[in-house]
Amino acid sequence: MTTLSSPTKESGVAVPRGPRPGEPNGRRRLLRAIKPGPTADAGGAALYRRWWLPWLWMAPAIIGVTVFGVYPFLNTLLLSFTDAKPLGGAASFVGLDNYTRLLGDSDFWLATRNSVLYALIVVPLMVLLPLVLAVLVEKNLPGIGFFRSAFYTPVLASSVVVGLSWQWLLSDQGLVNTWLQKAHIIREAIPFLSDSWLILFSAMGLTLWKGLGWYMIFYLAALGNVPKELHEAAAVDGAGAIRRFWHVTMPGVRTSMLLVGTLTGIGSLRVFTEIYMLGGATGGPGGADRTLPFYIRDVALDPLTGNAGYGSAVSVALFVLTLGLTLLAQRLTKEDEA
Amino acid sequence: MCVRRLSGSLACLVVLSLTAAGCGLSGGGSDDGSATAGGCEVDKGNVGSGELTGEVKGSITFQTTNLKKDFSGYFDGVIEAFEKAHPDTNVKWVDDPGDATFTQRLVADAQGCTLPDVVNINVNTAIALTKSGYLLNLDEKAPDSGKPFTPAMWKSSTYAEADGTEVHSVLPWYSGGIVQTFNTELMKKAGLDPAKPPTTVLGLFEDAQKIAEASDGEYYAFLANPQHRIPADWQQMNIQILSADGKKFTFADDPKTVQWVEAMTKLYKAGGMPRDSLSSTQDPANVYGQGKLVYGPTNPNFLRFIQQNNPSVYKETGVARFMLDDLGHTVGAPQYIGVASTSKNATTALSFAQFLTNAENQLEWAKDPNVVIFPSTTESLNDPFFQSVEGSDPFAEARKIVASDRKTATADEIALTPGGLNAISAQIQLAMQGKKSAQDALDEAQKKANELIEQGS
Numbered sequence: 001m002t003t004l005s006s007p008t009k010e011s012g013v014a015v016p017r018g019p020r021p022g023e024p025n026g027r028r029r030l031l032r033a034i035k036p037g038p039t040a041d042a043g044g045a046a047l048y049r050r051w052w053l054p055w056l057w058m059a060p061a062i063i064g065v066t067v068f069g070v071y072p073f074l075n076t077l078l079l080s081f082t083d084a085k086p087l088g089g090a091a092s093f094v095g096l097d098n099y100t101r102l103l104g105d106s107d108f109w110l111a112t113r114n115s116v117l118y119a120l121i122v123v124p125l126m127v128l129l130p131l132v133l134a135v136l137v138e139k140n141l142p143g144i145g146f147f148r149s150a151f152y153t154p155v156l157a158s159s160v161v162v163g164l165s166w167q168w169l170l171s172d173q174g175l176v177n178t179w180l181q182k183a184h185i186i187r188e189a190i191p192f193l194s195d196s197w198l199i200l201f202s203a204m205g206l207t208l209w210k211g212l213g214w215y216m217i218f219y220l221a222a223l224g225n226v227p228k229e230l231h232e233a234a235a236v237d238g239a240g241a242i243r244r245f246w247h248v249t250m251p252g253v254r255t256s257m258l259l260v261g262t263l264t265g266i267g268s269l270r271v272f273t274e275i276y277m278l279g280g281a282t283g284g285p286g287g288a289d290r291t292l293p294f295y296i297r298d299v300a301l302d303p304l305t306g307n308a309g310y311g312s313a314v315s316v317a318l319f320v321l322t323l324g325l326t327l328l329a330q331r332l333t334k335e336d337e338a
Numbered sequence: 339m340c341v342r343r344l345s346g347s348l349a350c351l352v353v354l355s356l357t358a359a360g361c362g363l364s365g366g367g368s369d370d371g372s373a374t375a376g377g378c379e380v381d382k383g384n385v386g387s388g389e390l391t392g393e394v395k396g397s398i399t400f401q402t403t404n405l406k407k408d409f410s411g412y413f414d415g416v417i418e419a420f421e422k423a424h425p426d427t428n429v430k431w432v433d434d435p436g437d438a439t440f441t442q443r444l445v446a447d448a449q450g451c452t453l454p455d456v457v458n459i460n461v462n463t464a465i466a467l468t469k470s471g472y473l474l475n476l477d478e479k480a481p482d483s484g485k486p487f488t489p490a491m492w493k494s495s496t497y498a499e500a501d502g503t504e505v506h507s508v509l510p511w512y513s514g515g516i517v518q519t520f521n522t523e524l525m526k527k528a529g530l531d532p533a534k535p536p537t538t539v540l541g542l543f544e545d546a547q548k549i550a551e552a553s554d555g556e557y558y559a560f561l562a563n564p565q566h567r568i569p570a571d572w573q574q575m576n577i578q579i580l581s582a583d584g585k586k587f588t589f590a591d592d593p594k595t596v597q598w599v600e601a602m603t604k605l606y607k608a609g610g611m612p613r614d615s616l617s618s619t620q621d622p623a624n625v626y627g628q629g630k631l632v633y634g635p636t637n638p639n640f641l642r643f644i645q646q647n648n649p650s651v652y653k654e655t656g657v658a659r660f661m662l663d664d665l666g667h668t669v670g671a672p673q674y675i676g677v678a679s680t681s682k683n684a685t686t687a688l689s690f691a692q693f694l695t696n697a698e699n700q701l702e703w704a705k706d707p708n709v710v711i712f713p714s715t716t717e718s719l720n721d722p723f724f725q726s727v728e729g730s731d732p733f734a735e736a737r738k739i740v741a742s743d744r745k746t747a748t749a750d751e752i753a754l755t756p757g758g759l760n761a762i763s764a765q766i767q768l769a770m771q772g773k774k775s776a777q778d779a780l781d782e783a784q785k786k787a788n789e790l791i792e793q794g795s
Contacts, residue, residue, distance in 0.1 A: 171612075280563065286768040287764040302755050305791060
């Protein structure tokens with residue numbers, strides 16, 4: 001049991017006090033308080049119990065989250081009930097007008113459809129494919145390091161560079177069409193960059209390609225925690241590679257799969273660069289490939305014609321959608337576990 | 339836990355979006371009669387009627403857009419000369435990268451009452467800042483400001499204040515000019531005479547149709563994305579793009595616009611443009627440099643790019659005056675220099691702005707071999723540097739053509755906002771794919787563009 005080093009006579013409880021002559025100043029006391037090892041004696045333990053010390057440790061994070069997360073979120077919520085403009089000027093309270101407008105805005109619904117479709121297609125693939133890759137590269141085979149690096153390289157490339165590379169790959173005279181034509185698989189070039197559906201699917205492919213390596217690393221770490229004995233036992237019982245993957249590996253990395261699914265879901269709903277790089281500034285011909293973040297840019301950010309109030313309402317809708325899909329995923333997972 | 343993380347992530351997205359937009363709930367002027375501009379407290383002399391008075395002294399900030407990397411020597415020299423002529427002054431030069439969010443950032447600076455005293459802006463930013471009262475009204479504060487500039491350029495360089503009054507709030511600076519550039523060898527292959535380039539926009543489409551028929555997909559006339567041609571083509575055709583008060587788009591009501599969309603559609607279907615360039619971000623300069631386009635970008639500076647990167651294509655490049663068509667002259671807003679109405683040293687700032695844009699300093703910069711720019715001052719354009727151009731290489735030809743063109747060129751460029759341009763282009767793309775008729779696409783484009791104007795007003 002530790003004893004308090006210098007209790008006040010009145011209460012017996014340690015309270016902060018200023019340094020006395022000959023005593024270390026406040027900074028030194030603080031350093032002593034945080035310094036581990038032999039100096040963390042009974043006095044040090046008392047200092048650890050200062051009520052403000054935990055808050056001090058958390059202050060940078062709290063300030064960061066408040067300034068860059070909470071305040072802007074609340075401000076966005078507030079703006080969504082106004083007709084605020086990017087150029088400022090007096091903003092008026094418009095009640096639910098922005099939200100009513102959302103309901104009848106066909107461009108908003110098109111962007112919502114694209115975002116949801118993006119998430120529905122990309123999330124399952126992004127949860128499974130990196131796991132398969134991780135299982136493949138987990139084994140210590142000669143030259144496996146090359147494949148690990150190759151799979152991870154797209155993660156390091158900037159989205160713009162990746163986008164440009166995919167433009168070259170998918171253009172009418174690009175590598176993919178040229179190869180398919182030379183192999184006599186197709187006669188006419190596939191309009192990857194001029195058909196709105198193909199632009200959307202190509203953008204999904206780009207997202208997947210760029211994210212595979214990143215989530216593969218997640219799974220590689222998780223696979224290390226799957227006991228080898230389980231695999232051996234399953235093998236002894238006659239389970240093949242696929243059954244072992246399904247019944248041993250996947251349950252073993254379940255938590256990581258949930259994490260990857262959540263992160264990918266959020267990321268899919270925030271897609272902008274891929275659509276911009278493959279579909280251009282209009283978001284595909286006729287703007288048919290615009291996602292919600294793309295639409296927010298279009299309605300809110302133009303300094304002259306933007307409507308920050310309406311843009312904020314779209315942002316709130318995006319937030320609700322993301323939250324809803326995440327909660328749904330968690331619910332389904334819990335039901336599955338039960 | 340995940341939910342909390344999620345809220346944080348999304349909040350950050352929202353923040354980034356809206357902070358970049360510079361949105362806020364800032365108010366207008368005060369009611370107590372004190373001097374305000376754009377919601378900021380300012381010196382009384384900076385607003386209202388009457389010329390700016392006061393001594394040229396004190397410190398000012400001068401902001402350029404992405405010029406420090408290549409031209410620091412020139413600007414250091416100008417600043418030094420100004421400080422020497424006015425010993426009690428100090429000019430602090432800052433350079434903004436001038437990326438896609440430049441206007442938003444500058445507007446955010448203005449809203450925070452921290453706009454640089456002298457600032458280099460483009461036409462869209464000039465419109466935005468003038469509308470909110472962040473720039474000095476030169477008609478009131480310095481009525482003689484326009485004298486050095488070509489009359490056409492000065493007369494057309496006005497922007498609307500909040501009440502709709504058109505004022506001079508900026509000094510015209512340099513511009514890049516506009517010319518036709520084309521690959522003469524490809525023109526010949528398509529049966530066209532490089533010595534007879536088109537003089538009208540629809541004439542260009544007629545030639546392009548011949549290219550489509552002759553090329554069989556080996557090369558193209560130009561890229562398909564309408565964003566490369568709007569509003570320049572429409573302005574040369576003298577299409578009434580906006581109503582007289584600038585509050586409504588009217589382009590869809592002009593039969594010439596329908597003709598233009600139909601010509602684009604016909605050419606796209608005939609293969610005169612790369613199919614995958616309909617909405618893409620491809621740079622026409624790169625595709626032209628690969629020898630795949632007959633018509634290149636219209637910015638003379640592009641010729642320098644081709645000269646350096648594709649000498650063989652450069653040798654085959656011809657230049658000609660831009661299609662003047664029904665308009666009879668070219669349009670194109672230059673880069674501008676504005677003086678902040680929030681400046682604490684407005685007299686000094688204005689003096690520096692005038693010094694920077696005077697004929698002597700503009701000419702000196704135009705002579706820099708590393709740049710292809712054209713001054714806005716009459717005296718500079720009359721200089722032998724532009725008048726007695728020798729040689730017939732494309733670059734020299736372009737300089738001669740543009741210098742003569744700048745004397746009649748106006749700044750009446752219809753400055754479509756990025757949002758407006760996207761809304762219009764998107765509908766034309768649908769027409770080009772055959773999903774809408776030209777008239778339906780234009781009607782929808784006009785409706786959406788008008789909604790944007792209304793939304794921003």
